[in-house]
Amino acid sequence: MRAEPQAAGYRPDPAILDLPDWLGDPVEPAAFPRTELRFRNRRWDRAVGLAAMDDGQWVRHFGRFEPLPDNVPQPLALRYHGHQFRVYNPEIGDGRGFLFGQLRDGAGRLLDLGTKGSGTTPYSRTADGRLTLKGAVREVLATEMLEALGAYTSKTFSVIETGEDLWRGDEPSPTRSAVLVRLSHSHIRIGTFQRLLVLEERDHMAALVDYCLRHYPGPPPLGDAPAQEEPAVMLLHQVVERCADLAASWMVAGFVHGVLNTDNIVITGESFDYGPWRFAPLWEPGFTAAYFDQQGLYAFGRQAEALHWNCAQLAVALRLLADAAPLRAALERFAGLYEAALLRRWCWRLGVAPRGTEGDTQLLAASVTAMRAEGIGPDAFFHRHRGGGQASGDLADALTLYQPTGSAGEWPAAPEAMLIDEVEAIWSAIAERDDWSPFARKIAAVRAFGDALGDPPVPAGHGAI
Known part of the structure; x- marks a missing residue:
């Protein structure tokens, strides 16, 4: 069973204010015509002491962006450059987001609350600083699945629909808008x-x-x-x-x-x-x-x-x-x-105890060969062969040397996946019927899947992911 994030009281720590104004610029959040709460991360709001907020308070802070108590007094759009597809671009920075607050979790680690779709900044250029609701839904689904699969990921903390019609060239327009808040351990980029x-x-x-x-x-x-x-x-x-x-x-x-x-x-x-x-x-x-x-x-x-x-x-x-x-x-x-x-993570997802670099390398090679021969993807492969089951050929030979590892969680009867067809179907239910039930069911299933997998093998010092 996966360990839940450690619960904590609210511990504001706006450490970013120790740095002078060369890191970012104070900005004003957009004034949205509507703020309807669509997603609240009930797993991680406890970890940073915000579980006691009622939904009205939540919307005021994460839709209207009233400052959190004793925290960053005004949002900061961070300054940075970057290689974009290996072409250097000095004309970028937080163009539709900002750092909203910082606080400590139950393990004492500093976490940042940052936004996406919160309005224009000095780095928006010709963009509108907004986020589509579809983009927000997709980010929830990505972060939830990656967290379940043991990846060290930012957490989608909040999604609030904002009532604006947005025009985008890569999806049917006009489309619904949202503002997203993510929780992560840093917004400092390369x-x-x-x-x-x-x-x-x-x-x-x-x-x-x-x-x-x-x-x-x-x-x-x-x-x-x-x-x-x-x-x-x-x-x-x-x-x-x-x-x-x-x-x-x-x-x-x-x-x-x-x-x-x-x-x-x-x-x-x-x-x-x-x-x-x-x-x-x-x-x-x-x-x-x-x-x-x-x-x-x-x-x-x-x-x-x-x-x-x-x-x-x-x-x-x-x-x-x-x-x-x-x-x-x-x-x-x-x-x-x-x-x-x-190798460490491969053995973990396959449900076997690692044996050492050479043997684990052979297991990985046999796994990839079997995956291609069976014509299945990673989700189906790991589900089918977890603990060494249903293997044949070189994979079976490799797995005979491995000890299965147990898990306290209930293993799903079918592979849990997040392929594009299902993502689009979840969005279609929202876009066409305002039906959020497939979205909610998927998140519940993904979290149960993560619990069944248990805690991933991460390097010392990472703490809870």
């Missing part, structure tokens, strides 16, 4: 550091490194990292460790993020900012989520490469503070960390 490099703001970068190490501490080195005294190098080691584990978690989940730009990668290694995501129907490394990713830069099988490349861009930025050699050494750990995380 692109935040890239901006400071371009502006040659060395002192500001040093302050940001210190902020990240103090407030978003990572796990200790995982065995092969030398002790480091240089803060910038320590931070890079942590980001490399977390991003390697993140890439592995996506592969085991069969998930394709779609847009792995440096402004979409946060330094805590959380899966973050869901646009054209997909879960792969088959184990196909070339499968892409974004129709505009014509070169397959962020294809399913290239996600580890993409995150490694992003970590390298952070290393380039940190050269403002540190020598190249120790930064390069941190980057060189990525491949080994990724392989170890992939």
